[in-house]
Amino acid sequence: MAIKTLLAAACLLALSPPAAIAEPLVQHQRAEDQATGRGYVFDPDPLSSTRAHYGDPGYVNNHDQDSPQLKAARVQVPLPGLGKDINGKYQLVGPWAHCVAITDYDSCPHETAPVFEYTRDNPAFEAVNAYFHIDRMMRYVNQTLGLAIHPFQYAGGVRYDPHGLRVVDPKDGKTRTEANARYAREDGRIQFGGGSAHGAVSDEPDSPDFAEDGLVVIHELGHGLHDWVTHGAPADYEYEGLGEGVGDYFAAGYARDHGRWRPGDPEYHQVAVWAGEKRASNWHIGRHYPADVVNAGNEAHIAGQYWSSCNMVARDAIGGPAMDRAMLVGLAMTGRHTRQDQAAQAVLKAAEALHYTAAQLDGIRRAYTESCSYGVAGWPPPAKIGGAAPGRQTGCDYLLDLDAADPQWTASVPLQDSDAGQDLRLELDWTPLSRLRLGGPAIEMAWPQLSPGKASWDLTPLAKIAGAGRKLILSYTRDDGRVRSQPLALCLEGKTHSLPAAYFAASPFVGRLAVDVGNYINASGTLRVQLEDNRLPGEPSAAGELQLAIVDPQSRQTMHQYHANFRQDRKVPGLTVPVFRIDIPYADIGPYSGKLLQLSYRIGEARSPVATYPIIGRMASPDLPPPTFANIDHPDAGEISAGAKIDRLQPGDEVALHWEIVGQKPIVMTQTYSGPAGGQLRFAAPSLTKNHVTRWDRAVYAYSRLRTYYEIRRQGRTLLSPSQDLMVLIDRVPVTTSRQSP
Ligand SMILES: [Zn+2]
Structure with a gap:
């Protein structure tokens, strides 16, 4: 199906064009300032509520002009939780939704009475429409489903700008609004674009303001829910469109719950028709995973339809609230590199952890394996975890306490006769950034401990590198990597350290667990240390300091010390968690093969643990270049x-x-x-x-x-x-x- 080419860029983490930041001054709200107002919205859009088709008389965008039909399609709704601005006027700022002006174009209305009643040609209409749908969905998730999910980037309601999406027009290089919408992971805000009436960049001649369509609002909020529930690690663009599928799933479910369309209507399986999107929620029919998903031309908006469609089958089978809850709890067990079949396994696990009935579990499983082809039934069992306590909350299979004295955590995989000579690997994906593979018995360096019938990996150093507050998502593969075990979520807790341990840039031979001074490091003759700053996005830039000590393993005497200052720049585009690379002169490490290297660092007030790595390899002659x-x-x-x-x-x-x-x-x-x-x-x-x-x-x-x-x-x-x-x-x-x- 045809998707507008401009949409290919939607929801990508992109550099925002420069724009004046003009957030309204928000007063501290006292409880008595919150009032339930009222306003006009489309619920969820002017076609669904009237069962009209786009193009029927009066039911066209017509460059944002009003029509008697569109005026009548509005619904009067209560607007709960409204606060007041500094002048005592009511504004669309509440505990669950928060209208802001990201650019210098402020379309957030302020009224002396809490009445926000506009026609759709008024830019304030979109502000009310988005407020209503975000507020309702956030209350549904937090109060009806009982899941505490809200933005981690700031306190208060979900921030959105009803007319804040800006892009550079490829035609003339000028910055203007785009007929599109975007959840921005770098600051957790939703930006909606204006349509053709606002001179939007679009390849459609007549596109509506995007916040006019409640299903677009819910789709973008779905990206936010995915981001927040994974602590900033939603699987993104290149991973089979899972994120787009999550947004479409919540939008399709929201539309389904309105009950306006019947299974025979074409709109029953189309999402966001008013905005011109028509995302399909029955896209799985006649298609198979993974071939049709990976062959979607790397277009996440197409590939994601498989996820939303399969999960809509499950939702129809077991009911909206049950499936929505399993979806969100399951997504909490996923990370940046999660593919659709892994996410399906996680949702099933969540449903089991939530003690769903056998009939509900069967409904989800049949949707995944009969209506769709995720093949979740035939996965090998998960790895066995040694030395760790069971997880205390849903979404954590195990708890790894980093403050425990002398912890030792292992992951074991059973070996079978057919493993001889094969590649067996344990794959860890820790939120929000890194991915690491530990090799198998036949091929790789001898990292696993081999004993009769099983291979075991020591997870202790990795857990320390990942740091408190993170999750290790762990699965293993056999042979060529096509058959993957059920994933496990290991939650890392600890009070002592807030930053992960520093490590040396991985070599395919040594990984992160030792420093090989015999290996060629880089052209300037330095060894490269990497730091990952896992502080939350939005924290200010800060000065950092790296400490390095060479210690004799027998006497524990410090033989040499080195320190380096660095400046932590938070404005790294495209990265929610910056990685820093600090080059250490070879002479400060190279001559100490056989000794221990101790690394620690701080950024601002946050400190890392002291990580100890053995220094291995023979010191090379400083005069010789590598081959x-x-x-x-x-x-x-x-x-x-x-x-x-x-x-x-x-x-x-x-x-x-x-x-x-x-x-x-x-x-x-x-x-x-x-x-x-x-x-x-x-x-x-x-x-x-x-x-x-x-x-x-x-x-x-x-x-x-x-x-x-x-x-x-x-x-x-x-x-x-x-x-x-x-x-x-x-x-x-x-x-x-x-x-x-x-
Ligand atoms: Zn999207």
Whole structure:
């Protein structure tokens, strides 16, 4: 189906164009200032409430002009919780919704009496319409469903600007409103765009103001609910459109609850027809997961319809409040990289945790596996967690107390005969930012502990890196990554530290659990430390300080110290949780192989724990460059068919180049250099074997992981070079799924 091309940009985290910030001055509200007013709205839109079709006489946008039909389509509603402004006038500011002007165009009305009655051609109409639908939905979630979900970016009601969406018009580079709407994750506010009457950027000749459509309001609020319930980690654009599907699900459910359309009406399965969206809520019919979702051209608004449609089948089966509650509690168990089938598993788990009846659970399961093809039934059991207490609230399978004395947490996966020689990996996704894979028994470095019948990973250092207040979402895969276990949510709690531990930029060989000084680090000869600032978005910029100490593991004496100051800039576009990279001079760590490195940092008043990492690897000669490859410019991935190059050689150098391909015996190639000083030698690349497989997007990628370094015999001495870790892509196989019989 055709979707306006401009909509492809909707709901993306994007840089907002510069705009004057003109928020109304909000007085501290006393309880007696809150009044229930009244106003006119569309409920949920002028077509649904009248069962009219777009294009019927009077039921067209007509550049925001009023018509007798649209005037009559308004519904008078109570507006609860209204506060007063500094001049004593009533405004659309309440405990659940809060009209603000994000740009210099203020369309939030102020009235001496709490009566907000306008016709749809008045820009204040959209302010009232959005207030009413946001207030009602937030009360439904918090009071009817009993789930405390509200913005974490600020206190008070959900902030929205009824005419605040601004974009740069590609035609002339000017900033103007857009016929669209957007939930902004960077500040938790909803921006609605104006339509053609306001000169909006649009490829439609006659588009309405978007806050006029209550289903658009609920869709955008759905993005907010998804953001808030995941603590800022909703799966976003590239992950199968889950976020768009969540917004569409709540909008479709809201429309369904109004009961205006019947199953035979085309509008029954179309959401936001008045705004021109027509998102389908029966898109699953004749389609299969994952093929039709991943083949949606990476268009999240199309792919997301599968999620909303499948969940509407479940909602019809078990009822709106039950399904809405399971949806929100299930989403709380998901993270940034959650795909639709994982989210389905989480919603089912939530329904079990909420003690739904067998009939309700069956209704959800049948929607997912019979109406749709999420295949949730055949998933392997979850990993076993050792040393952790059961979670205390829904959405947490286990509680990991970071303040516990000497904690030790493990995740174990049962091994079966067919695992021999296969790739088995544990995948962790911790909110809000990171993802890490721990390798399996056959292929990777020996991180797991192997014992008869099971492989166990030590989660303790990872939990400390992730930090208090975060969740580890943990699942494992076998073979090629296509079969994934049921995910577990591990909730991290602790009072002592508010920042996660610092760590070294991951190498594919060593990960984050040690510092390998033998490995090539970066071109300027420094080692790179990463910090993740998990303070809430919106906190001000602050100065930070990194402390580094080298400690002898036997005597526990400090042998060396280093510290670096950095400035924390909160205005990193596109990132809700900034990652900082601080380069440490090689000389402050390199000579201390075999010792322990202790890292800690603070940002403002917040402090990290002290993280201790072993320093491993042989120190390289500072005079030698690492091996280089003709076609690579990035140390983690590349193409090495043109072979390796060793530079800056002296006459008489005997060069031994080492290729350590993971899982096989090292290959050593030797040559003697006889050219002029400063010249180079070339070595042909060996044939590479696949030893690492990962699934990404719509394909399975097979890599060869290897490390290269060389030794030089020069004037009776042996010099060691820095090493270079590589992941070379061997092949890419598209994921295909066989269609199930009807
Ligand atoms: Zn959206």
